[in-house]
Amino acid sequence: MPASTLRYYEERGLIASIGRRGMRRIFAPGIVERLALIALGRAAGLSLDEIATMFAPDGLPRIDRAMLHAKADEIDASIRRLTAMRDGLRHAAECPAPSHMECPKFQRIVRATAKGAIRAPGRAPA
Amino acid sequence: MPASTLRYYEERGLIASIGRRGMRRIFAPGIVERLALIALGRAAGLSLDEIATMFAPDGLPRIDRAMLHAKADEIDASIRRLTAMRDGLRHAAECPAPSHMECPKFQRIVRATAKGAIRAPGRAPA
DNA sequence: CTGCCAGTTCAAGCCGGCTTGAGGTCAATA
DNA sequence: TATTGACCTCAAGCCGGCTTGAACTGGCAG
Numbered sequence: 001m002p003a004s005t006l007r008y009y010e011e012r013g014l015i016a017s018i019g020r021r022g023m024r025r026i027f028a029p030g031i032v033e034r035l036a037l038i039a040l041g042r043a044a045g046l047s048l049d050e051i052a053t054m055f056a057p058d059g060l061p062r063i064d065r066a067m068l069h070a071k072a073d074e075i076d077a078s079i080r081r082l083t084a085m086r087d088g089l090r091h092a093a094e095c096p097a098p099s100h101m102e103c104p105k106f107q108r109i110v111r112a113t114a115k116g117a118i119r120a121p122g123r124a125p126a
Numbered sequence: 127m128p129a130s131t132l133r134y135y136e137e138r139g140l141i142a143s144i145g146r147r148g149m150r151r152i153f154a155p156g157i158v159e160r161l162a163l164i165a166l167g168r169a170a171g172l173s174l175d176e177i178a179t180m181f182a183p184d185g186l187p188r189i190d191r192a193m194l195h196a197k198a199d200e201i202d203a204s205i206r207r208l209t210a211m212r213d214g215l216r217h218a219a220e221c222p223a224p225s226h227m228e229c230p231k232f233q234r235i236v237r238a239t240a241k242g243a244i245r246a247p248g249r250a251p252a
Numbered sequence: 253c254t255g256c257c258a259g260t261t262c263a264a265g266c267c268g269g270c271t272t273g274a275g276g277t278c279a280a281t282a
Numbered sequence: 283t284a285t286t287g288a289c290c291t292c293a294a295g296c297c298g299g300c301t302t303g304a305a306c307t308g309g310c311a312g
Contacts, residue, residue, distance in 0.1 A: 003289070008270060022278050023290045033227065033236070040239040044211045048269070063226055068219035075212040079205055085170045086201040093194035100189055101159065110159070113166040129259075130301060138299095148308050149260045174299070 001035065012048050014038055014055070044071055045078075084112075127161065138174050140164055140181070170197055171204075210238075 009015045010025075015034055017025035034055075041051040056062035088109040092100055100106045135141045136151075141160055143151035160181075167177040182188035214235040218226055226232045 002271075004271060005269090007290090012269095023276095024279085024288085025290090036236045036239060040214075040236055042269095043207070043239050044215055063218065065219040068215045072212045072215040072219065075208050075215065079208050079212065081169070082201050082205050082208070086198045086205065088166075089170055089194045089198040089201065092189065093191040093198065110162045110166055113162060113169050128301075131299090133260090134300060149306095150258085150309085151260090168299095 009035075009038065009048075013052050014048060045075065046071065084109075135161075135164065135174075139178050140174060171201065172197065210235075 006015065006025075006027075010017065015027070015031055015038075018028045019026045038048075038051055041054065042048075046054075050067075054063055054067075088106075091105055091109075092103075095103045095106060101110075132141065132151075132153075136143065141153070141157055141164075144154045145152045164174075164177055167180065168174075172180075176193075180189055180193075214232075217231055217235075218229075221229045221232060227236075
């Protein structure tokens, strides 16, 4: 993890150094766990701001269970969308129709997407 | 869909107008289907550039089945990651441990994330 | 014929999450 | 002691996918 990221996180209030030696920041050993927690939040789709609210002023994790449930539900919805997309893609990849637009199944997927039932997620990770 | 989006897509080579009346662009009726296809691609996590390559110069969809399979696999991987995250979140929301960091399950998740097994996706859609 | 307003152009801005560049500091090594 | 190179600050840049602003044109209703 680049030092620039640590500085950025500090600036955003996600972490704090416990002092300086010369100009250099000194971090408490526990910072590593903290960073892991931040990474966890990011992986769960939380913004840095949301993550920041999960740390009490004293620095201890203060986790809002309702928020976690809400996030879990959100992820669930994403999973359903993605599952539909994946099935659609696989079908499209195998569909024998000469032109995809002639395949009823493909048409159905296209219509579903157009209706907004399925929306673009942030770019999927590689 | 805002007109600005159409102009942007035109600029990116995803759509083309069939003429002008005065300064105003005229689009063929089929443009709607085309836009639906673009939305479908976006929903599948394709970039506009990737989508552009899926249209042959003649404007007909030219779909690369291998690419679709690859995208489907990619989505599958995302689904697995998200599923793990969701389970982790739900657990965290219900875990009775006084501090989450004391819960072995939570620790395991944190470690897995730290190891890079789980990475931040683009922001999940609402 | 005139005025309105939806269209047009081009350049610039926005979002989040960092990264990068220029120019400066200083603890540790040889 | 001199050098090194990893850190420092601050501001600006990047990415994709659009949106927005200022300044304009021109088809159509009245």
